[in-house]
Structure formats: structure tokens, C-alpha cells
Amino acid sequence: MREGHSAAGPGAITPDGCAVELYERLPVGEEPDIIERAVPKGARTLELGCGVGRVTHPIVERGFTVTAVDESPEMLKRIRGARTVRSPIETLELDERFDVVMLASFLVHTSDLRVRKGFLRTCRRHVTDDGCVLIQREGEGWHDNVPREGTYPGGGTVRVASSEPVAAGVRSVHVEYIFPDARWTQTFRSRPLTKQAFEELLAASGLTVDAYLTDDGTWVRALPVNGR
Template sequence: MELKTRAGHQGTGPGAITPDGCAVELYSRLPAGPEPDIIEAAVPAGASMLELGSGVGRMTHPLLERGFTVTAVDESPEMLARVRGARTICSPIEDLDLGERFDVVLLASFLVHAADLDVRRGLLRTCVRHVAEDGCVLIQREGEDYHSRVPRERRDPHGFTVRILSSEPVDEGVRSVHAEYVFPDATWTQTFRARPLTKEQFEEALAEAGLRADRYLTEDRIWVRAVPAAA
């Protein structure tokens, strides 16, 4: 499967770069952070999970360690080659149709902010297609000041620095974000496009797809538990 670079997305640095500008080696180095704990607290023990956009398994591996059964989906074979212990499927998310239902569907990494409206609708339709009637979809949103608090940087305890250098408008409702990841031995950059969504716009997008926000899992409303609208 040959993948075309997405318009407005690019990346630099050592190793393979995916069509959306992500560097495989960079994501192999990033820690999981608090996300696996947030997910574990929101779903039943031992749940079956469909992880959309798993990348190298940054969250997959901690979730497996917590006793969940994970099917990891990513369009990058280079990313999936780093995943261990999970069933892996190489496919664009919006095209996925496994004919299966899962207790939990994960849509993390701000994927719901896809700049292309058709892509966003496709992502959410995939979530609905694969979630069990009594299951849930866990979605990670951008922070409400993600595009206004720039430039900014964060020094990670693991010894690297993340900088969001700019967020510039490029189209109606779309912004171009430039990020930099600095490690002692290498630097990566990523430029990508995102469509900011207010809480109201986000919930409207869910409703259009047949989902509703059940509850926000974090005080900053970045993590959301959604359920089928009929539930």
C-alpha cells in the first residue's frame, strides 16, 4: 500500500516519516504519559479495544500490560512493525470495516481534529461502525488553548524538549501547526494541519456521526467518553 503525503503535513529528522509527518523513531522514544491510566479508569477491566492510529504502540503496550485485548490499527507499516503483543491491521482509519464490534474504540492523538471534514467524518463513522451497542468511544481532543498559547515549550522529565513553535491560519477553520522535538542526540520537526473545535462544535460532530458525549474524563475536557446516541 503506497501512501501519499497529506497536504500541509511534513516532517524532518532521522528515520522513516509517515504521510502525516510523524517520525517513527521519534514516536518510539515518546513516553506513554498518563493516557493509559485515564483509559483504564473509564472502561471495564479486560475490555476488548480497537485502537485507531496506534502508531508504534506507545499506548498499546501499557494497555496490554493492564490486561486489555488490543487490535492496533495504523496506516503506516513502519509504525506497526514496532507494535508487540497486539493484533495489528495496516489500513487508513476512515476505510476500516472489520465486521467486528469492540467494547472500546480509541481515537487519540487529536485525530478528531483532522483538517479535512470528510476525513473527520470518516474517522467518526469508523468508530460507530466498530463500537458495541453497550460500548464506548474514548476520544482525545486538543486543549482549549492549544492554538492560542504559542509559542510554548515543555521540558519532559525523560530528557527531551517539546516546542509548539507556531499555529497559523491557512484556510477557513484550519490552522498549520509547527512542532519541534529536541533530544540530546537528534531533533525532529513536524508540520501538520488541524481544525480547532469548540466543545459545542465537537459535540455537534459527534451527533452527526451518531454519538453523544457521555462524560468528560479530565478537568481540561481533553479526554471524552462517547457512546452511541441511542444508548
């Protein structure tokens, strides 16, 4: 298990503390609509950190050609209709480039600076010169309004129980997922980023923000910078 990451509950747990059976239960939200509005229809898409395919499956159904990457074989076994590649994101080396590269699930907020740099280098390395990178980032004040909870359609509660500083610029987040027949907990580390810090981070990786795609600024379309 990665430092600062842990999980408890039924089924397999990935190295970054994700419970496979839990993620099979989580519903897809507005992500497919955001993606479809942001990029050309049917774009060749590289999805980094696909998990069990919560987003993969609906965008495949909408006509996208997806290469789905994850380091967990248990996650990849759940993927349907997409090519799968087992690899850590930060060391991925495919001899091809894509119209769209997607880094969702707040992965850009990983607390490990080396890994974060690797994530963004992978994005830049695999996007075509006229393509784009879609990134999901934490909303403003995401770590401030805790504890908080929400419910899922059909039953189930998610509760962000705490977000505590553990190192300079790093917070430890504890989340609980409660269903009528099962319960999971997950703890992970996050490095919050201001809008300015986020944009500077992208610039250092050869990317520039083209548009914030949602009112809360959580979804971003970035473009490759020529010559980087």
C-alpha cells in the same frame, strides 16, 4: 505526504508527517490511567491510529485485548502483544465490534472534513451497542499559547513553535522535538473545535458525549446512539 503535512529528521516518515523513531522515544503520559478508569477492566479495544504502541503497550500490560490499527507498516512493526491491522482509519471495515473504540492523538481535529467524517463513522461502526468511544481532543486555547515548550523525563524538549491560520477554520502547526543526539520537526494542519461544535460533530455521527474524563476536557467518553 498529505497536504499541509511535513516532517524532517532521522528515520522513516509516515504519510501524515510522523517520524517513527521520534515516536519511539516519546514517553507515555497519563493516558493508560485515564483509559483504565473509563472502561471495564480487560475490555476488547480497537485502537485507531496506534503509531508505535506508546499507549498500546501499557494497556495490553494492564489486561486489555487490543486490535491496533495504523496505515504505516513502519509503525506497526513496533507493536507487541496486540493484533495489528494495516489500514487508513476512515476506510476500516472489520466484521466485528468492540467494547471500546479509541481515537486519540487529536485525530478528531484533522483538517480534512471528509476524513474526519470517516474517522467518526469508523468509530460508530465498530463499537458495540453497550460499548463506548474514547476520544482525545485539543484543550481550550491549545492554539493560543504559542510558542510554548516542555521537557520529557530523561531528556528532550518539545516546542510548539507556531500555529497559524491557513484556511477558514484551519491552522498550520509547527512543532520541534530536540534531543541531545537528534532533532525532528513536524508540521501538520488542525481544525480547532469548540465544545459545542465537537458535540454536534459527534451527534451527526451517531454518538453522544457521556462524560469529559479530564479536568481540561481533552479526554471524552462517548456512547453510541441507538438506531444510528
